[in-house]
Amino acid sequence: MSHSIVFSESGSPDVLRLAPAQVGQPAAGEVRLRHTAIGVNFIDIYQRSGLYPLPLPSGLGSEAAGVVEAVGEGVDWLRSGDRVAYAGGPLGAYSSQRLISAQHLVKLPDEIGDETAACAMLQGMTVEYLVQRTYPVQPGQTVLWHAAAGGVGQIALQWLTAMGAKVIATVGSAAKAEIARALGAAHVINYGEEDVVARVRDITGGKGVPVVYDSVGKDTFQISLSCLAPRGMMVSFGNASGPVPALSPLELTKHGSLFLTRPKLGDYTASREELEASTQALFARLADGRIRVTPSHRYPLAEAAQAHRDLEARRTTGSVILLP
Template sequence: MATAAKAIRIARTGGPEVLEYVDVEVGEPGPGEARVRHHAIGVNFIDVYFRTGLYPQPLPGGLGQEGAGVVEAVGTGVSHVKPGDRVAYAARPNGAYSEVRTMPADILVRLPDAISFETGAAMMLQGLTVQYLLKQTYQVKRGETILFHAAAGGVGLIACQWARAIGANLIGTVGSNEKAALARAHGAAHVINYNTEDVVQRVIEITGGAKVPVVYDSVGKDTFTRSLDCLQPRGLMVSFGNSSGAVPPFALSELNSRGSLYITRPSLPAYAGTRAQLEAMAADLFEMVASGKISIEINQRFPLADAAQAHIALEARKTTGKTILLP
């Protein structure tokens, strides 16, 4: 039996104005699916990429890859969650910008009672991202100094806290003194304001000329070359986003001339590709949050109907921490 719900849909790509708040019919879950009623929905920059068409998807379609709520029904073959379970998730397919959705059940994990729906929706994509970045893409060790761009953003604030818990020294880049204070308060050992300071020169000063073994860069076009210049020989460049635009083509000789650098472009689906991998990563994240080592900053809340306003604020870099939508 179909359920009536409100959802955000797009019929074409473009600016925030293409987001439409519409009535939808949500069907019964099929094999391997679950129907979830959202209590909170996470907003992420990847949603902007799909809205603008940078990342293509069939249209008309939905947006959003992160949410938390309660399972209403499950299809055949689903045993790891059941109706009434509190759950959270972060992964494709798009469609989280909705009151209710039917979705693949394999991306759902049970949310511990100690963690609220708002926190669950706010931490899954960014928290699991930080988990694989600091624990798997490069295993950050106690005492190491690392560089993390956009340190006052949602991913950045979690990374600051996780690095501090590991015992690493995180150098965070930010665009204002207010964001510098925020990153520092969350555990950044050093903060560089890229609008008033030379990032590469400051990294050289902070590290006594050694530079860093790894750079985490979600900004893309505006920071790519500077990121390479901050790496020590055989260092790792981790490019995991394009908030300033896509990284332009570059010659592999750029890696050679800087000392045999490595580069990777990771994504969450590749790290949480199996049920066992997802469960282990989520358990690690939940433990960090439930223990208080990581606090999830939800600094912007918008009604689901005002999703366009959330996108405007995100693209204007007016947000700090996490933005969520409330159905």
């Protein structure tokens, strides 16, 4: 019997429950997958809590790796037994089996394991588009990355360091500072204890950084603006501490003609070409060891609620997966 996590009202992790599911035959263009590893991402929390409202009842989860069990009409590039992964498409990755349109899938190379794929697809493609396409970071540049010991953060540290950039990493604890240092951070700031703006000004000789990648949101937004050099770019890509309040464009002049963008992965992987280019860039770095990703935390699918509690309470580092 197949199972999936569902919820019928938004709220705390307690709303998540495991339910039996009937997964039928794939329709034209679809594939039936048996999941082997499922990615847990902060967006799952926004969707469960109601910050990003969903029609309910709903499944949850945007990312998984698995094995093709059956293909629908017209899917000629996949066959039963193929190893695949995805990050995007309709929710429902928190399940042991599912139907999904083949357009969301990529084949996994032999050298990339299922758990690595479930950790890295969504978070790694996010890093790819943020550092290569939202603000193309150049070798030698010093950039600021918040929550650098988290899932996206750990991949970003490795990616940026491998391309010759210097990362000022912020973290919420001494243990997380050690992780950031080990992954190549040039400077680490514990933003619970230190004055981030003063440290960044000091590190950059008063100039500020050309780009800040901020997924913490409410608590760091103003700090991030103050860390930028004139004409720098504020990349606000998440709300882990809560959504950023409305601001007037005039605020961007206070720090020197800043740019502000609020990007999301789906807009950078909307076409098949972009999806494939992003995954190829990620897979190349995973295959040659420039980026290493293994799950820091594994939970049975039935314990998805506990995974959410730990991620929300800042108890996790790196990537979190569920095992069906």
